[in-house]
Amino acid sequence: MHMHKFEKIWLIFGIGILLVFLTAVGVHAFYQGYQPPSCLVTIDPEKVDQTPPFDNPGLKHLGGNKYELNIVTSAFAFTPNQIKIPAGAEVVFNVTSKDVVHGFEVVGTNVNLMVEPGFINTYKAKFDKPGEYLILCNEYCGAGHHMMNAKIEVVEQ
Amino acid sequence: MKVKSLIYHLFPKGVSLMQKAEILKQKTKIEDQSHVKIEDQSNLKGTLTFVFLLGAFIIVTWIGVYSLFLERL
Numbered sequence: 001m002h003m004h005k006f007e008k009i010w011l012i013f014g015i016g017i018l019l020v021f022l023t024a025v026g027v028h029a030f031y032q033g034y035q036p037p038s039c040l041v042t043i044d045p046e047k048v049d050q051t052p053p054f055d056n057p058g059l060k061h062l063g064g065n066k067y068e069l070n071i072v073t074s075a076f077a078f079t080p081n082q083i084k085i086p087a088g089a090e091v092v093f094n095v096t097s098k099d100v101v102h103g104f105e106v107v108g109t110n111v112n113l114m115v116e117p118g119f120i121n122t123y124k125a126k127f128d129k130p131g132e133y134l135i136l137c138n139e140y141c142g143a144g145h146h147m148m149n150a151k152i153e154v155v156e157q
Numbered sequence: 158m159k160v161k162s163l164i165y166h167l168f169p170k171g172v173s174l175m176q177k178a179e180i181l182k183q184k185t186k187i188e189d190q191s192h193v194k195i196e197d198q199s200n201l202k203g204t205l206t207f208v209f210l211l212g213a214f215i216i217v218t219w220i221g222v223y224s225l226f227l228e229r230l
Contacts (some may be wrong), residue, residue, distance in 0.1 A: 004201055006201040006202070006205040010208040013208070013209070013212055017212065017216070066215075079202070108229070110230065
């Protein structure tokens with residue numbers, strides 16, 4: 001088959017990029033062990049309030065600078081919606097929904113979860129900079145979606 | 158007037174309908190051939206340039222998003 005020299009060049013370039021990107025995803029997933037925040041951990045969405053750790057949502061100190069933050073989302077609120085975290089804390093977020101799909105985005109950080117009812121999202125983040133962080137729902141969840149927000153305050157110890 | 162003179166130019170007086178048809182056929186054939194010839198000598202320099210510009214754009218945006226992710230870790 002006759003192929004123009006330039007066509008060969010851009011095919012090699014395109015396939016090369018594809019291989020680089022697929023390798024990056026593969027190394028991330030299989031070597032470094034990254035997985036989606038919601039990965040097969042389930043919960044009965046009708047019994048969220050009775051199921052630990054969501055029966056007592058909020059920040060829990062695990063020791064050292066390690067914390068666990070359990071948050072329940074529902075139309076149209078995050079529970080709790082005012083959270084204080086000491087600066088330098090390593091926080092594991094556990095988030096679930098009682099009703100519909102909600103978003104959980106801590107603005108300006110990598111914490112950005114799609115919270116589906118029936119599943120528990122888990123994500124680890126470190127808060128070094130003191131200040132206020134806004135939490136927003138970024139999945140349209142109903143008439144009050146735009147009012148759904150919460151606040152994290154990172155305070156100096 | 159212009160159209161009329163063009164018709165006279167293409168089909169001088171005394172040319173039969175069959176001959177007119179033949180002339181038109183020949184003309185179309187020549188055009189077709191010349192068109193194919195132009196395609197055959199295709200110059201892909203511009204295409205190559207834009208393929209690489211698009212590639213560069215994709216790589217730059219990917220690196221940008223990835224460094225934003227790393228910065229926020």
